[in-house]
Structures are given as structure tokens and as C-alpha cells.
Amino acid sequence: MADERQAEFFEWSQRSTSISHFLVELIRHLRTKEFKIGPNELSDAVASIQVFNGLGSYAGLRAACRTALVKGRRQYLLFDNLFDTFWKEKQRSKDAKIEDRSSPSRSLRKTEPRFDSIKEWLYAGKHHDTVEIAVYSPGKSLSQTPFIELSDEEIQAVIQLIQKYAQTLARQINRRRIKANRGQIDLRKLIRKNLKYGGEMINLIYKRPDQNRTQFVVLCDVSRSMELYTRFFIHFMIGLHRAYRDVETFVFSTQLHHITSKLNLSDPDHVLESLLSDAESWGSGTRISESLKHFVDSHLHARVNSNTIVMILSDGWDTADASMLSQYFRRIRQRAKHVYWLNPLMGHADFRPETAALKAAVPYLHGMYPVHHLDGLRRFFNAII
Amino acid sequence: MKLEEVVQALNDEGYISDRQISMSILLSIKLNKPLLVEGPAGVGKTEIAKVMSKILDRRLIRLQCYEGLDASQSLYEWNYQRQLLQLKLEERSDKTVEEKEAHLFSEEFLLKRPLLSAITSEQPSVLLLDEIDRADEEFESFLLEVLSDWQISIPEIGTIKATHIPFVVVTSNRVRELSEALRRRCLYLWIDYPTIEKELEIIKRKVPGLDAELAAEITHFMHQVRQMELDKHPGVAEALDWAKALSELHFEHLDQDLIEDTFGIVIKNWQDQRAVQTSLTELLEQTRVSMKL
Numbered sequence: 001m002a003d004e005r006q007a008e009f010f011e012w013s014q015r016s017t018s019i020s021h022f023l024v025e026l027i028r029h030l031r032t033k034e035f036k037i038g039p040n041e042l043s044d045a046v047a048s049i050q051v052f053n054g055l056g057s058y059a060g061l062r063a064a065c066r067t068a069l070v071k072g073r074r075q076y077l078l079f080d081n082l083f084d085t086f087w088k089e090k091q092r093s094k095d096a097k098i099e100d101r102s103s104p105s106r107s108l109r110k111t112e113p114r115f116d117s118i119k120e121w122l123y124a125g126k127h128h129d130t131v132e133i134a135v136y137s138p139g140k141s142l143s144q145t146p147f148i149e150l151s152d153e154e155i156q157a158v159i160q161l162i163q164k165y166a167q168t169l170a171r172q173i174n175r176r177r178i179k180a181n182r183g184q185i186d187l188r189k190l191i192r193k194n195l196k197y198g199g200e201m202i203n204l205i206y207k208r209p210d211q212n213r214t215q216f217v218v219l220c221d222v223s224r225s226m227e228l229y230t231r232f233f234i235h236f237m238i239g240l241h242r243a244y245r246d247v248e249t250f251v252f253s254t255q256l257h258h259i260t261s262k263l264n265l266s267d268p269d270h271v272l273e274s275l276l277s278d279a280e281s282w283g284s285g286t287r288i289s290e291s292l293k294h295f296v297d298s299h300l301h302a303r304v305n306s307n308t309i310v311m312i313l314s315d316g317w318d319t320a321d322a323s324m325l326s327q328y329f330r331r332i333r334q335r336a337k338h339v340y341w342l343n344p345l346m347g348h349a350d351f352r353p354e355t356a357a358l359k360a361a362v363p364y365l366h367g368m369y370p371v372h373h374l375d376g377l378r379r380f381f382n383a384i385i
Numbered sequence: 386m387k388l389e390e391v392v393q394a395l396n397d398e399g400y401i402s403d404r405q406i407s408m409s410i411l412l413s414i415k416l417n418k419p420l421l422v423e424g425p426a427g428v429g430k431t432e433i434a435k436v437m438s439k440i441l442d443r444r445l446i447r448l449q450c451y452e453g454l455d456a457s458q459s460l461y462e463w464n465y466q467r468q469l470l471q472l473k474l475e476e477r478s479d480k481t482v483e484e485k486e487a488h489l490f491s492e493e494f495l496l497k498r499p500l501l502s503a504i505t506s507e508q509p510s511v512l513l514l515d516e517i518d519r520a521d522e523e524f525e526s527f528l529l530e531v532l533s534d535w536q537i538s539i540p541e542i543g544t545i546k547a548t549h550i551p552f553v554v555v556t557s558n559r560v561r562e563l564s565e566a567l568r569r570r571c572l573y574l575w576i577d578y579p580t581i582e583k584e585l586e587i588i589k590r591k592v593p594g595l596d597a598e599l600a601a602e603i604t605h606f607m608h609q610v611r612q613m614e615l616d617k618h619p620g621v622a623e624a625l626d627w628a629k630a631l632s633e634l635h636f637e638h639l640d641q642d643l644i645e646d647t648f649g650i651v652i653k654n655w656q657d658q659r660a661v662q663t664s665l666t667e668l669l670e671q672t673r674v675s676m677k678l
Contacts, residue, residue, distance in 0.1 A: 036565070044416060044572075051415050052388060052408060067408045071568045073423060073559070076575045171522065184457050185465065204465055208453060242562045245452060245519065258616065298656055 002058075005084075008091055009058035019049055026065065029086045035075055044068040058087075143374040146347060147228055158374055159235045165374070166239030169381055173213060173244060184208065214337070214385070215246035215307055219295060221288070221314035223253040229344045229371065233313050234271075236377065238263055248303050252291035258299070288318045288357045292328040304335045309384060312361070313342045313371070322356035329364040338366040338384065346370035386411060391440075400429065400436045401587050409574040410437065419532055419553035421571035426558050427620020428576045434513035434554040441552065444506065447513045448499035450520040456527060460537060462496045490541035500531055501545070509549035517567075518557040525564050532570055579621060581608050581675075587621060588628050595632040602639045603628050605675045607651075609668050615657040623651045639672070641665055 023045045027037050048068035052060060062083045070076050142150075142158055150158060186207035194201050218237060220230040234249065241247040241263070249260045262271050304310060310332055333339050341361055345351055347370050353362055362368070369380040391407045410433065413420040422430040438445035448459055468489050475485050497505065503512040517525070531537060535547040555571060557563060579587065585604040588595065607624045627650045636643060644665060652658045661668070 036569075038569075040569070044412075044418070047416055048412050051412060063405060063408060067405070067412050067572065071565075071571075071573050073575050076573070167522075184455065201469060204469075208455070242522075245521070245561055261616070 005058040005087065008087070009061060013056075020046055023049075023065070025090070026083070026086055027069070029089075030069065030082060033078065033082055035069070036071075037069060041069055041071075143378070146372045147232055147344075148372070159232065161374060162232060162236045162377070163239030163242075165378060166236050167242060169385065170240050170242070170244035173385065213246065213307065214309055215248070215303075215305070216240065216244075216309055216311070217248045217250070217303055217336075218311040218313060219250045219252060219256075219291070221253065221312075222251045223317075225315055225317060226313070226344070230313060233342075233371070233377075234263070250295065250299070252288070252295075254287045254290070256291040256294040288314065288316075289322055289325050289328070292325065292332075296328050296331050300331065300335060304332065306335075306337055308336045310336045310339045311342055312340070314357070315343060315345050316341075316353070316355040316358040316361075318355065318357040322360055325357060325360035326364070329361045333364040339364060340380070340384065341365050341368040342371045342380065343368055344370065344372040347372035347376075386414065394440045395436060398436045398439055399590060400432055401583060401590060403583070406433070406574065406576065409572055413572050414552055416572070417550050419555055419571040420574060421555045421557065421563070421568060422574045422576060423557045423559055424576035425578060425618060425620060427622035428578060429621060430556040430576055431513065431515055431554075434511055434515075434556075437552060437554070438511040441509075441511065443508065443552070444510045445513060446499050446503045446506070446510050446551070447515060449515050450517045450524070452519055452521065454520045454524050457498075459498050459500050459524070459528075460531070461498055461501045461539065463490075463541075464494045464496050468494050492542075495539075495542070500528075501537060503551045503553075504531075504535065504537060504547040505545060506549060506551070510551045512551040512553045514553065514555040516558060517555050518559060518561045518563060522564060525567050529564075529566055529570055578611055578618075581605060584608070584621060584624065588625060591625050592628045592632050595628055596637045599631060599637050599639065600628065601676060602672060603631070605672045606639060606644075606668065608675065609671045610651075610661060613660060613664065613668075615652075615654075615660060617652075617654050617657060619651045627651045639669070641669065644669075 020042070023042055027035075027042060027045075030037055045065055045068040048064045049061070052064040052067075062080060065083065066076075066079045070079050142154060142161065145154070145158075147158070184207055186205045189205040189207075190201065190203075193203055193205055216237075218233070220226070220233055222230050230251065234251075237247060237249045241249075241260070247260070248258070249263060251257050251259055259271055329339070341358070343351075343353075343358075346368065353359060353368065358368075367383075369383070370376045371380060388404075388407060388411055391411050392402065392404070395402045395407060395410075409420060412418075420433070422433060424430055434447075435445060437443075471489060471494070472485075475488075478485075480488075499512070503510050514528070517528075532553065535550055536544050538544045553571075555567075578584075581604055584607065585600060588600050588604060589597070592600070603624060607619065611618050627647065630647060630650055631643075645662065648661060649658065652661055
């Protein structure tokens with residue numbers, strides 16, 4: 001395979017007069033796979049190929065393009081395969097042309113797979129098979145539609161809204177400034193404090209970004225009943241974490257998992273899927289008690305302090321003994337700034353906190369909020385920030 | 386500069402790289418685009434800047450990013466105290482208001498922070514922006530301005546253009562995802578944990594007195610540890626620290642006791658320590674298997 005490509009490469013380098021043409025097609029192919037590449041990247045790629053001219057191999061060409069075109073880890077991992085696919089399709093379409101020229105009788109025959117690949121190549125991936133129709137439905141906006149009622153397309157839209165909201169929220173918190181001893185001058189306070197000196201600026205007053213700021217810790221229930229809500233909430237946490245550092249995410253069903261670092265490195269849906277398909281959590285219900293015990297024993301001291309807001313996202317259904325739960329909630333409450341319970345079931349009008357878990361928790365909570373739709377989420381955060 | 390020269394120069398300075406790293410470095414220099422290096426902790430991201438400053442014979446200007454980093458700490462700040470004193474001193478002098486103002490807002494009273502230093506440096510420099518994921522988004526967008534235009538506007542002085550465009554290395558541990566605008570402005574390089582062969586080469590190079598068998602055991606063992614589910618995986622830097630320590634103590638083989646006693650050099654987190662201790666026999670077993678292959 002490698003030798004075949006090497007041979008193809010040599011032929012291409014002999015034949016090819018336009019590197020830009022090749023790159024334009026490559027970039028078009030990459031764009032269909034969600035690489036956001038523009039004219040700047042194109043000129044970088046041209047320069048890259050010129051700089052690494054002496055590499056003289058297929059792998060070298062691929063590496064030169066990769067160096068210039070890749071802008072993130074996800075792209076880094078996908079690039080080589082995408083390049084190989086693109087190369088193969090180019091060869092196929094090139095062969096198709098040669099075949100047509102050499103044997104005109106065959107030119108009428110079109111085989112299905114080849115047609116599809118050329119179609120994609122020509123139309124730059126725009127699929128004309130599906131047509132989007134805008135649907136107008138008066139009444140509930142997406143923000144107020146409960147998550148369980150969303151259709152597949154709507155889910156994607158809501159996830160994007162969630163992430164946007166998270167980032168706006170993070171920026172709001174980031175912009176807070178407090179009094180400091182060095183840094184940026186706080187002009188307003190400066191003038192005010194120095195009025196008594198009659199115009200002489202004796203005392204300098206500074207401001208700097210608030211460093212003792214709120215930290216968020218969330219414990220998400222990933223048992224079957226909570227799967228959907230957790231998924232949305234985790235997208236929120238990711239959006240928040242992009243702009244705001246002090247965010248820790250845990251998930252639990254029968255065991256507690258600390259997933260903040262995993263969320264940075266992989267696609268969140270993959271992370272959730274891999275957790276949900278774990279043999280131990282399949283079919284069995286939540287064990288809030290054990291998970292909280294693990295949290296309190298191993299993470300409470302390190303991650304929770306008087307600036308931390310702890311959130312528990314769960315419907316409260318617990319299969320195990322709830323006798324120790326009060327203790328755990330009490331300890332968390334003692335250490336944290338605020339503790340909140342986010343319960344999707346609160347969307348129902350006749351909800352009462354009646355499960356053992358909820359009953360144990362209620363005395364130690366600062367609040368319980370419904371989060372079965374995006375508006376609920378917004379209202380919660382606006383209330384606590 | 387050619388690719389082979391870069392590879393050779395890096396090697397000479399003790400930085401064992403691969404082709405992708407060298408290509409990214411060279412292209413970054415040629416295109417005058419900053420190099421964004423991402424990867425897990427301790428794999429040699431910061432070292433690139435240090436090594437390149439030696440190779441290119443340029444001053445290394447380092448800005449260690451942290452939460453709350455802003456323009457006054459990274460770009461410039463007026464020396465307010467001195468300005469006030471100067472103002473007091475000149476109260477009775479004969480200078481006009483314009484002259485006094487011009488003096489007060491001159492370079493004499495300007496504290497140059499790393500970004501401004503790098504731009505106005507008389508000789509070309511290497512600018513290292515370390516751990517930029519620890520700074521916030523606001524800083525990123527502000528940095529982007531500087532990296533795009535290579536000039537800084539100081540309202541009282543005017544626009545300062547770069548005398549030389551520095552070779553910029555930006556590192557990130559991926560604690561937080563960086564903004565797309567910044568990523569597109571830079572050339573991206575991902576450095577992962579090295580392969581067993583590469584790590585062995587690094588250890589042998591950096592710790593020359595180390596017994597060869599032990600070096601191999603260390604490498605394979607580290608490889609096994611990294612497969613575990615830990616809070617903080619140890620990087621190459623930690624492996625080197627451990628190797629150096631064991632070399633100084635003149636050990637020749639890894640065994641359970643030795644690891645228990647010394648592994649604190651590699652794992653700095655008590656939960657991970659506990660996890661490693663409990664799986665120690667398995668890890669050693671897997672190490673032996675791995676070494677036979």
C-alpha cells in the first residue's frame with residue numbers, strides 16, 4: 001500500500017503543475033469534515049510544501065500539509081486518514097479519466113461508488129439530497145421545551161445554546177474586579193479616596209481580577225433515568241470550562257468518576273457512552289450513598305472550600321441504604337459555600353421530595369431547582385451567581 | 386535553515402524530537418507564525434522554547450501565564466510611584482506643562498513587561514508564553530491583537546512597532562480549550578507521551594550514568610503506569626527525575642520495595658500513589674512481559 005502510494009506520488013509530482021490546485025481540493029475535502037480552513041491556511045500550506053520540498057515522498061507531502069493545516073488535537077488525530085482518503089479518491093477519478101480516454105466504449109458505464117465519490121469531489125460535499133425546511137411552530141421556544149421532548153435536530157440546537165450561555169456566564173464572572181495592592185489603577189476609587197488631600201493623589205488604589213472566585217463542583221447522576229439530563233448538563237459544564245477554569249465535573253451511578261480531565265481530551269458524548277456501558281452500572285440503579293462517601297473521603301478537602309458551589313444533579317432515586325446520607329450532606333454543607341440540588345423531576349406540578357435521598361439532603365441544601373429545560377438552567381445560574 | 390539542520394541542532398542540544406516537531410518549528414520560523422504546542426504535562430513543550438533560544442542564539446523572554454493575568458503584568462505598566470514623585474519634584478520647575486507631561490510619559494517611566502520587551506528587543510528574541518490555558522479568554526483575545534499586528538498602542542506614547550518579530554512558542558496543558566481565533570493564528574503542534582523507544586533514548590541521553598537494564602525497566606514501567614486511570618499522569622520530566630535519583634543511588638534493578646520508596650518522585654498525588662501501590666505487583670509483571678517483546 002505504501003509503495004503504491006509512493007509510486008502514485010512520484011507520478012503526481014512529475015505531472016503536477018499546480019500545487020495550489022491540489023491544495024484547494026484538499027482543503028475543500030477537509031472542510032466537509034468540519035475543518036475550518038480559510039485562505040490563510042491555504043497560503044501557509046503552499047509555503048509549507050515549498051519549504052519541505054526536499055522530502056520527496058508521499059508521507060512527506062502529507063506531513064507538510066498537516067503541519068500547516070491542522071489547528072487542534074481532534075484535527076491532528078483525523079488528518080492522516082482524511083488525507084489518505086482524499087488521495088485515493090483523486091487517484092480513482094484520475095483513473096476514471098484515463099480509462100475513458102483509452103477505451104471510449106467504456107465511458108458510458110458508470111459504477112455507483114465512483115459516481116458518489118466524484119459527486120462529492122465536484123460539489124464540495126454539499127449534499128443536494130436532503131433539503132432543509134424551516135418549520136415555524138408557535139408557542140414554546142426551544143428554551144422552554146423540556147429536554148425529553150426535543151427532537152434530534154433540536155437537541156443539537158439546544159446543546160449549542162447551552163454552551164453559548166455557559167460561556168457568557170463565565171465571562172461575566174471573569175470580569176469581576178476587586179481591590180488590590182498592585183496592577184491596574186482603579187480611577188474612580190482613587191479620586192474618591194484622595195479627595196481629602198485636595199487633588200494630590202497620595203494613595204494609589206488598584207484593582208485586579210478577582211482571584212478568590214467561585215468554584216463550581218457538580219456531581220451528575222448518570223443512571224438510566226438521568227441519562228438525558230446529564231448529557232445536557234455536561235455540555236453546559238464543558239462550555240463553562242472553556243472560559244472558566246474552576247470547574248470540576250464528577251459523574252456517578254454505582255461509582256463516582258472524576259471526569260473533568262477526560263472531558264478536555266475527548267468528545268463528551270464518547271466519555272458518557274463509555275461510562276454508561278460500563279458493566280457495573282448497567283441495569284443497576286444509582287448508589288448515591290456510596291458515591292457521596294467516595295466524594296467526601298477523597299475529594300471534599302481538595303476540591304471544595306468556602307468559595308465552592310456544589311451542585312448535585314439527580315432525580316434522587318437510590319437503591320442502597322440512605323442512613324449515612326445525612327452525614328455526607330452535612331459535611332459537604334459545612335465546607336462549601338452553597339449546596340444545591342438540581343432535580344429534573346421538579347418539572348411536575350405535584351412533585352414532593354419524598355425519596356430517602358432527597359429527604360436526607362433537604363435540611364442541608366441551600367436550594368433545590370428544576371432543570372428540565374434550558375430556561376430552568378438559566379434561572380438557576382442567574383439566581384446563584 | 387533546512388529541516389535536517391533543525392533536527393540535528395535539536396539533537397545536539399539534547400532535545401530528542403521527531404520529524405513533526407522539527408517541521409512545525411521550521412515552518413513557524415519561516416512563516417513568522419507563533420507555534421502553539423499542546424500536550425499532556427511534562428512531555429517537553431516548554432523545552433522547545435529553551436532549546437530554540439540556544440540554537441538561534443536569541444534571548445529567551447518568558448511569560449508564565451496564570452489566572453488573572455492581564456495587560457499590566459504582561460504588556461506594560463506605568464511606574465506610578467515614580468511618576469508621582471517626579472510630578473512633585475517638578476512642581477516648581479520652569480518647564481511647561483507639555484514638557485512635564487512628555488517627560489512623565491516617556492520610556493523612563495515605562496515598565497516593560499515580557500510582551501513589550503520581546504517586541505522592542507534590540508536583537509530578535511524567543512518569546513515563551515507558558516501555560517496559556519491558565520489565563521482567561523480575555524487575555525487570549527488581547528494577546529491575539531499583539532500577535533497579529535506586532536505592534537502595541539500605548540495611548541500616552543503612541544504606537545510601538547516591533548523591531549524584530551520574535552519566535553513565539555505558546556504552550557498549553559489542555560486544562561481548558563483555547564479559543565479558535567488563537568488556534569488559527571498559530572501553527573499547531575501536538576506532543577504526546579513518547580513511544581517506549583523514544584523515551585528510552587531520552588532517558589539514556591539525559592542520565593548517562595544509568596545502568597542500561599534499569600533504564601529499560603524504568604521506561605517500560607512508566608509506560609504501564611500511564612495506562613492506568615490516574616488523576617495526573619506522570620510525564621517524561623517525572624521519568625527523568627526518577628531515573629536521575631535511582632542513578633545517583635546506584636541501583637540496578639527495579640523491585641517492589643524500591644518503587645514504593647522512591648515513586649513519590651514520579652506521582653505527586655496521594656490518590657494516584659495509592660492506586661499505584663495497590664497495583665504494584667501487576668505493574669511489575671506487565672513490565673517484565675513488555676520488556677520481553
